[in-house]
Amino acid sequence: MSRFLGEIKQLGYVVEDIEAAMKYWTEVLGVGPFYYMERVPLKNYRYKGEAYDIHNSVALANSGGVQVELIQQRSDTPSMYRDFMRGGRTGLQHLAYWTEDFDRDLQSLLDQGWKVGMSGEVGERGRFVYFETEYHPGTVIELSEVAGPKGKVFRIIREAAEQWDGSEPVRAFPDLSKM
Numbered sequence: 345m346s347r348f349l350g351e352i353k354q355l356g357y358v359v360e361d362i363e364a365a366m367k368y369w370t371e372v373l374g375v376g377p378f379y380y381m382e383r384v385p386l387k388n389y390r391y392k393g394e395a396y397d398i399h400n401s402v403a404l405a406n407s408g409g410v411q412v413e414l415i416q417q418r419s420d421t422p423s424m425y426r427d428f429m430r431g432g433r434t435g436l437q438h439l440a441y442w443t444e445d446f447d448r449d450l451q452s453l454l455d456q457g458w459k460v461g462m463s464g465e466v467g468e469r470g471r472f473v474y475f476e477t478e479y480h481p482g483t484v485i486e487l488s489e490v491a492g493p494k495g496k497v498f499r500i501i502r503e504a505a506e507q508w509d510g511s512e513p514v515r516a517f518p519d520l521s522k523m
Contacts (some may be wrong), residue, residue, distance in 0.1 A: 374510075
């Protein structure tokens with residue numbers, strides 16, 4: 345448990361082939377089911393302060409209380425994911441903390457000198473930021489707002505993992521606009 349932001353809630357893996365990664369996690373590690381979204385509906389995406397349009401695919405599953413996020417960037421848009429892969433790396437790229445009081449927690453970290461490298465929104469009240477500091481691979485910190493529909497979907501994913509019997513290892517991501 346972090347004394348600053350609570351529990352680490354998510355491990356984010358940048359992968360070259362998301363379908364192969366889901367197969368590995370479900371068949372070899374027994375983690376699933378994965379909820380897959382071919383194109384994340386990002387709004388207000390920014391990298392180092394500049395606005396861009398980016399195409400990412402994401403798959404989410406839980407292993408106990410920790411969510412596993414698989415990310416494949418499908419465009420050459422500037423991002424911290426692209427930077428990670430251009431550095432010759434794949435695998436664990438970030439750790440995420442979740443908050444229902446995004447503004448307060450973000451301001452607290454900014455006051456401590458943390459700098460935002462990448463940000464955006466996934467659904468209503470689903471903002472996120474990735475901070476620039478990476479002390480070693482896999483330690484980028486993400487702060488993710490889970491107060492809106494994204495939080496509801498994350499609960500669905502966690503509950504599905506608790507009951508998962510190995511069937512339907514990959515499932516469609518729920519429509520955030522209808523939650």
